[in-house]
Amino acid sequence: QVQLAESGGGSVQAGGSLRLSCVVSGYTGSVRWYCMGWFRQAPGKEREGVAAISTFDERPYYSDPVKGRFTISTDNAKNTVYLQMSSLKPEDTAVYYCAAIPDCYGGDWLGRTAEFTVWGQGTQVTVSS
Numbered sequence: 001q002v003q004l005a006e007s008g009g010g011s012v013q014a015g016g017s018l019r020l021s022c023v024v025s026g027y028t029g030s031v032r033w034y035c036m037g038w039f040r041q042a043p044g045k046e047r048e049g050v051a052a053i054s055t056f057d058e059r060p061y062y063s064d065p066v067k068g069r070f071t072i073s074t075d076n077a078k079n080t081v082y083l084q085m086s087s088l089k090p091e092d093t094a095v096y097y098c099a100a101i102p103d104c105y106g107g108d109w110l111g112r113t114a115e116f117t118v119w120g121q122g123t124q125v126t127v128s129s
Contacts, residue, residue, distance in 0.1 A: 009123030022098030049110035
């Protein structure tokens with residue numbers, strides 16, 4: 001069974017940076033490629049997609065609030081997806097989740113949360129003003 005493990009969350013001041021990591025582990029069977037996404041959920045708000053990338057074509061997609069500040073990337077040799085977050089704002093405060101769509105070759109899945117069938121446990125990011 002595929003598992004996702006996030007790390008790298010923490011507390012920073014506004015304008016600071018953090019890098020989140022998501023390691024994919026477990027038995028993958030014949031599945032080689034994944035569409036990976038980073039989502040976040042702030043207290044009292046719905047979960048929203050932040051960034052997505054396919055391990056096949058490595059084309060990134062971003063939501064408007066983070067475009068130009070966040071960078072998603074994948075290191076297939078390490079089975080790891082990263083989210084580099086810069087110029088952080090207090091409104092970026094949330095629990096950040098890594099998620100995967102197995103056997104996926106690409107596309108913009110940010111607005112289709114239900115398609116992601118594997119989820120990590122989440123990591124807290126807190127940005128203070």
